[in-house]
Amino acid sequence: MSQAHPQELSGFTTFRLGGPAPQVTVANTRDELLDFCAAHPLELSGQEQAHVLFIGGGSNLLIADAGFDGAVCVVRTAGVETAETTTTDTRVTAEAGEDWDAFVAHTLDLGLSGLEALSGIPGSVGATPIQNVGAYGTEVGELISSVEVFDRVAGQIRHLTAVELEFGYRTSALKRAQIAAGTPQFVVLSVTFDLQRSDESLPVRYAQLASTLDVEIGTRVPAARVRENVIALRRSKGMVLDAADHDSWSAGSFFTNPVLGVEQAAELPADAPRFPVRSATPETTTGPSLGVVDPALVKTSAAWLIERAGFTKGFGLAGEHSPARLSTRHTLAITNRGGATAADLVALARTVRDGVREKFGIELEPEPVLVGLAL
Ligand SMILES: Cc1cc2nc3c(=O)[nH]c(=O)nc-3n(C[C@H](O)[C@H](O)[C@H](O)COP(=O)(O)OP(=O)(O)OC[C@H]3O[C@@H](n4cnc5c(N)ncnc54)[C@H](O)[C@@H]3O)c2cc1C
Secondary structure, three states: OOOOEEEEHHHHOOOOOOOEEEEEEEEOOHHHHHHHHHHOOOOOOOOOOOOEEEEOOOOOEEEOOOOOOOEEEEEOOOOEEEEEOOOOEEEEEEEOOOEHHHHHHHHHHOOEEOOHHHOOOOOEOOOOOOOOOEEOOEEHHHOEEEEEEEEOOOOEEEEEEHHHHOOEOOEOHHHHHHHHHOOOOEEEEEEEEEEEEOOEOOOOOOHHHHHHHOOOOOOOOEHHHHHHHHHHHHHHOOOOOOOOOHHHOOOOOOEOOOEEEHHHHHOOOOOOOOEEEEOOOOOOEOOOOOOOEEEEEEEOOHHHHHHHOOOOOOOEOOHHHOOEEEOOOOOOOEEEOOOOOHHHHHHHHHHHHHHHHHHHOOOOOEOOEEEOOOO
């Protein structure tokens, strides 16, 4: 394990923001990660805890300019194992620090399908179950069979099944425990996926992707084609990491799509997007295989609300030269144009959230994890 030493956290996040931390440890192996966890137990006593922060790819983190006054562990563990479980399925387990998109590409190279629509998402494998990463009609929770965690309260390794993980729309039991304790209770060590041995994709579920592929919704196509098209679509929206593209100096979508009761949704203008919500868990989800449609709930589009509240692509508080602006290609991404501070980003996010509340009475919730900051 690299010795803990002070470092600027901006070097670890895709916003390129975050001040200093006195002790940053990089865990390159599972033993190093377990040593760090053992040295930083968690007591759910309600008393103030020593602060601990885990960082994977830093693509869903907005860290304060003042930094983080505690112990930071950067998870860089590596390794992928496969085992054929049935005549059609292969179980693949990846260590938490593996790069997500490289892992997706690897599964496709192995002739395994399922993860193709989640191509091009930045970050680590270990972070994906936490917010149940999703894109283009697939959520990772649909394909996860279990997650191996270190429980910092019990001080032991546990294997949580998909049912115990209670996946919902951008949430899971892991995320809820993290919010409750203010720090992760469950440190993800590895994630296990059940994937089909097939070169064909899952049925295409997302209208824009189907149209790009020139197929009907529900069609299966070569999984490699889905990957290529998803990456091209993402790139056109600044949603693929690219140091030269400031639209990708972000955490992807800054706000989640609001889930509304049917009465509140009925008050939205007729042309507001409305999507079904499935409830297989205590929370709500849109994952197509994760439950039945809940007739009491409707999901709308945060990007649509933001645009209709008057915030256009590229919007900044001080005009086009603002250091923090909405992406020039996607109103849902808040971006650092180079010289922004975390405080600049928060000021912009507050303005957008308040504008949507004023216009529609809907409270947008941030998707990234805010460290030392609040909206
Ligand atoms: C350009 C861009 C596009 C994006 N597109 C999407 C998208 O389409 N869909 C989507 O869902 N998300 C998207 N995101 C958000 C982000 O990529 C995902 O949430 C990703 O899974 C975060 O992974 P990470 O390793 O970077 O996590 P980090 O940002 O490092 O951490 C996020 C949270 O997870 C915790 N954490 C990290 N690793 C562990 C671990 N091993 N154990 C316990 N806790 C841990 C951290 O403490 C933190 O609370 C996008 C981000 C960017 C920048």
